[in-house]
Amino acid sequence: MTALTLLLEPRRSPDVLAAKLWLPGGSSLDPLGQRGAHQLLASVMSRGCGPLDHLALADLVEGRGAGLRCEAHEDGLLISLRCASGDAADLMPLLAWMVMDPHLKPDQVMLERNLSVQALQRQREDPSQVAFDGWRQLVYGDHGYGHDPLGLADDLVRLDATQLRPLSQLTRRMPATLAIAGVWPAGLEQGIASWPGFRDWSHHHEPPSDEQPSDEQPSAASQSVAHHGVTAYSQPTETEQVVLMLGQATLPHGHPDDLALRLLRCHLGMGMSSLLFRRLREEHGVAYDVGLHHPDRRGNSPFVMHASTGADRAALTLELLAESWWELASSPLSQEDLNLARAKFRGQMAHARQTSAQLAERRVVLRGLGLPDDHDQRCLERLGELDGAELQRVAATRLNQPRLSLCGPASTLADLERQWQSHQGESA
Structure with missing residues (x-):
């Protein structure tokens, strides 16, 4: 029992x-x-x-x-x-x-x-x-x-x-x-x-755990088969729409580097002021849907950029996604972008605690992930400690093996896979 x-x-x-x-x-x-x-x-x-x-x-x-x-x-x-x-x-x-x-x-x-x-x-x-x-x-x-x-x-x-x-x-x-x-x-x-x-x-009643997740010995839920050398997946469909997803498995929620990834998520994919929205939609007009998926997980969580576009704009979309990914590790965020990411993180935290149901769910999820009840408050207190150089370090070490998934017309996907392999050769 x-x-x-x-x-x-x-x-x-x-x-x-x-x-x-x-x-x-x-x-x-x-x-x-x-x-x-x-x-x-x-x-x-x-x-x-x-x-x-x-x-x-x-x-x-x-x-x-x-x-x-x-x-x-x-x-x-x-x-x-x-x-x-x-x-x-x-x-x-x-x-x-x-x-x-x-x-x-x-x-x-x-x-x-x-x-x-x-x-x-x-x-x-x-x-x-x-x-x-x-x-x-x-x-x-x-x-x-x-x-x-x-x-x-x-x-x-x-x-x-x-x-x-x-x-x-x-x-x-x-x-x-x-x-x-x-x-x-x-x-x-x-x-x-x-x-x-x-x-x-x-x-x-039981006191909350202060144990922090570690990525030293990942569980079965955290294991990846990407080490086999396959870096792209394609699923042809009879449509002119092309969906691109670029990302990798990263860290458990609560890992010391996880907060930096969450700030990078705010920078890349949260709202109309995010980098992906501005670059893909406002500057180039290539995507009608763009964002970033980074959920809370006990194991190594997905960190995935996604974009939907037309077949005629898919090549440029992939180019822009790859550029947005790799520049995180090549240069630090500006102070303006860092301040905006911090503000978005605080706002997201407040927005997610508006209702009784949200409050109760966050309490049980934190316990379920092995985190203390004041985990969110600790994150807010740590925001000021993370500068652009630290986010660049985390990106370089945690976002260095992206995998690409594609769905769309077969001829377009073949071209995109060749383009991706060329990118992979240059990054290597």
Whole structure:
């Protein structure tokens, strides 16, 4: 039986409560041949649990005007509840029952499996998703982050309740974290352990961990197959649109160099004043969508620039993306660009803590990633220590093996691959 850590975040709100329950694991721990198992388990957990079948559970939640969902992230399962504070005693036991006693009925598993397969089929119609899937597979291979949390269609169709039951048993033994933000009923902190569902869950408080992630011994979720020498992936499609994704696996969230990468993300891809937006859209007009993806991960996180353009402008787009990538290591940011990146980082931090749900989710995610509760505040305090030279050093050491993924018409992709190989030869 696992331990449950409770985190409370008081916040003035109109008698609304947001609860987030984090269970370690996630899609990065999907077994080979069962990729998509954690997301399938997450979706079925809300289709009957404890004393309620799927219809009774839906009636209870929707009848109170509440919201309940469970989803798999790469590093954990996240169950989310939003409800009126007065309904908490009736609805919060669902969180415990979903973990301790999910029904996993075969017909509900089949229904959710079919929905997941349909979602994957829709993703295959999106060139941006196809390009990212290709980049992810190129960089991470069969390990951890190499597939979408939804899984792979060929694996999903073979999954049923037989595979989900042992996974559910493993999940319920994980050390879970429950964060509640907003306004909650009096006595919740002392009484929750006696509520239905939670009675079977040992309950304690635990100080946050100060241990920082390290990239010295990466986990399976952090491993990369890029060392095999393949630096580009192409997926031809019958369209005039070309999607380019250029990036590499970097560091876990909370690594000492991670903050510098997050400032570089703000500089490159946040808002209309970002380098990529100005260079690709305003100065050259070659891309109608541009940005940078750098999520929080317990393992080595993607750091990926992306752009969508027409076939006739794809070569120039690739040239500009490569130029923007390599100049980070060749010259330090100006003081003006550095100040702007710092301001964007502070603004992003404030924007992400506006609602009770955001506050609760950030609390459980930090715990799930093995970081202390004051990690964000520590980052804000460190901003002034990072100058242009330090960001240049981090770029030179952490952004030195980019991989390219392409989706678009076959003839254009062949030209882009030749262009990329030429770039690779020059950088070598």
